[in-house]
Amino acid sequence: MITRRQYLKLALAAGVSLAIPGGMLKAEPRRGELITRAIPSTGERVPAVGLGSSATFAQVARSEDISALREVMGAMLEHGGTIFDTAPSYGDSEQVAGTLAQELGITDRVFWATKVNVAGRNGGRVDPGAARGQLEESFFHLGTDVIDLIQVHNMGDVPTQLGLLKELKEEGRVRYIGVTTTFPHQYPGLIEVMRREPIDFIGTDYAIDNREKENDILPLAQDRGIGVLVYAPFGRTRLWERVRGHDVPEWAAEFGARSWAQFFLKFVLAHPAITAATPATSRARHMIDNMGAAYGGLPDADALKRMVAHIESL
Structure with a gap:
């Protein structure tokens, strides 16, 4: 019996020549310069829009037909994006993306951002050995000796897991470290970590x-x-549910937003604290649309107020 990884390699080897269909990837003309942001701790600049791998990306990664993911990763790179955000808990996303990148020869072009959390949502103390094992699997799946960013996922046992990430950073195996959460009850803990830890x-x-x-x-x-x-x-x-049936307002073209995705992303990117947004998608045309938000202008303070008022009116 072949392993999942062996199967992926065989499937990708058969389809690699179809990886980046040029007509599709160049469908949307670029407008203006690519927006990049400096990573505060080093000054390294990265594109302001990347690709996440939860939700639909993870669903497709679990299937046997991953051609759409090959196309979406190609679309990101073709249109200037580099950041790929994933996690071991996103099903097969990490493994599939790593294998795709290796087969396409783009591993070194991607800014790899993954996570560690063997505690899961239930929290509790983490076995350091289990966390190290998960981290080594990430290096293996992504096919690289150095991962750009690893974060403690959902604030899982931060003292233990962030401690391991500090060791990897000191060893030069991880370039950047951090913590994540999208759960409101964890925001106070996130703030505390931000105040006391060198992330x-x-x-x-x-x-x-x-x-x-x-x-x-x-x-x-x-x-x-x-x-x-x-x-x-x-x-x-x-x-998406809120704007269903509504057109993007014409005045959004003043700052280069020609779709709802670009409208929403440009709002996010207008905040000076934001380094990048990484919406998940499994469709190349959506990836191209998302990358459109990383070109041209951004809304000013007055436009931001108008955007909020417009969405609240729907």
Whole structure:
């Protein structure tokens, strides 16, 4: 019996020549310069929009037909993105993405962001050996000796797991470390970690209808020089349901938003604390649309107020 990884390699080897269909990836013309942001702890610049691998990406990764994921990763890179955010808990996403990148020869072009958490949502103390095992699996799945960013997922036993990440950073195996959560009851703990730990990043949720972090977490990130990856910039499906049946307002073209995805993403990117947004998708055309938000202008303060008022009126 072949393993899942062996199967993926065989499937990808058979289909690698179809990996990046040029006509599809160049369908949307770029407008303006690519928006990049500096990682506060080093000044390294990264594109402001990347790709997440939860939700539909994870669902497709569990299937035998992963051609769509090959196309979506190609679309991200073709349109200037590099950040790929994943986690061992996102089903086969980490393994599939790593194998795809290796077969396509793009491993070194991707900014790999993954996570560690053997505690899960139930919390509790972590077995350091189990956490080390999970971390080594991530290196293996992604096919790289150095991972750009590893974060403690959902604040799982931060003292133990962040301690392991500090060791990996000192060894040069991880470039950046951090913590993540999208659970409101964990926000006070996140703030405490941001105040006392030497982390490079946090990962959290932020959207045009989810702005509470503008009061505390985002200003603290700026003060402490911590990068911010935004998850769920579309409120998962919440914002799509809200705008169903409504057209993007014409005035959004003033800052280059020509779709609802770009409208929502440009709102998020307008906040100076945000390093990048990583919405998940399993469709190349959605990836191209998302990357469109990383080109051209961003809304100013007056436009941001108008955007919020418009969404609240729907």
